[in-house]
Amino acid sequence: MIKQEKRIEVISEFFVTTHFIENVINDFIADKIGIEYSEDSEMFGKNKFALSYDQKIEFLLETENFSIIDKSKLSAFRGIRNEFLKFGSANSLEESFNSVDNNADFLLILYPQDTFLPRNEKLTVALYNLINDVKELVTTLTGKTNKDKSNISFLRKRMNAPYLNKVFTMLFSLILLK
Numbered sequence: 001m002i003k004q005e006k007r008i009e010v011i012s013e014f015f016v017t018t019h020f021i022e023n024v025i026n027d028f029i030a031d032k033i034g035i036e037y038s039e040d041s042e043m044f045g046k047n048k049f050a051l052s053y054d055q056k057i058e059f060l061l062e063t064e065n066f067s068i069i070d071k072s073k074l075s076a077f078r079g080i081r082n083e084f085l086k087f088g089s090a091n092s093l094e095e096s097f098n099s100v101d102n103n104a105d106f107l108l109i110l111y112p113q114d115t116f117l118p119r120n121e122k123l124t125v126a127l128y129n130l131i132n133d134v135k136e137l138v139t140t141l142t143g144k145t146n147k148d149k150s151n152i153s154f155l156r157k158r159m160n161a162p163y164l165n166k167v168f169t170m171l172f173s174l175i176l177l178k
Helices: 002-035 052-063 067-085 104-112 119-141 152-159 163-176
Strands: none
Touching: 002 052, 002 067, 002 119, 002 152, 052 067, 067 104, 104 119
């Protein structure tokens, strides 16, 4: 059961960060094309014409000058998000990684750890490292100030972050109870 709780915790953190990054990218794109960001807009809203998360990441990858490693981190982050959405009911974090892109292996190469740790533990630590790196990469790129880099303060401006974390935890708990 502890393994499941850790999995839920890391995936919850991952999705909170995903939401944070999406909002930062929305602001960045809006600024870049000279419009005001609004969740009600055709481009950023929740309608069929809005840009998808994948398209927003692709916009960053195509318009900004990233190192190969940073591009790989952003691409892996996007791929992991899709894997978590697709395989959300997996029993372990390791089972959540099922794409042909081998994101789990990429994480373990990018963030090497002691060999005595179980693979699932290594993936948990590596995923937390990726979360921090991508958050830092996106906020630095988009020119956010140090005060805006705070995940908590930024999310509280956009939404109720503690509430969102509880919702994610509850949803994953319900999936596990099935």
